């Protein structure tokens with residue numbers, strides 16, 4: 001399996017990846033402070049953006065697999 005990928009959670013203000021302390025847990029409604037610009041990122045908004053990013057990645061991965069499958073079909 002090579003489908004392992006990491007979703008980077010970016011600061012909504014400066015686009016720098018947000019660093020969470022280890023074992024820190026965030027919940028809906030929490031604010032995540034950006035180490036780079038010091039802004040407070042709304043957890044829910046950050047997750048929404050990360051989800052969309054994840055969906056895009058999965059989509060392009062699926063498209064890549066489909067292309068391979070199609071090639072194999074036609075090269076038989």
Ligand SMILES: [Zn+2]
Pocket residue numbers: 011012013014015016034035036037038039
């Ligand atoms: Zn920032």
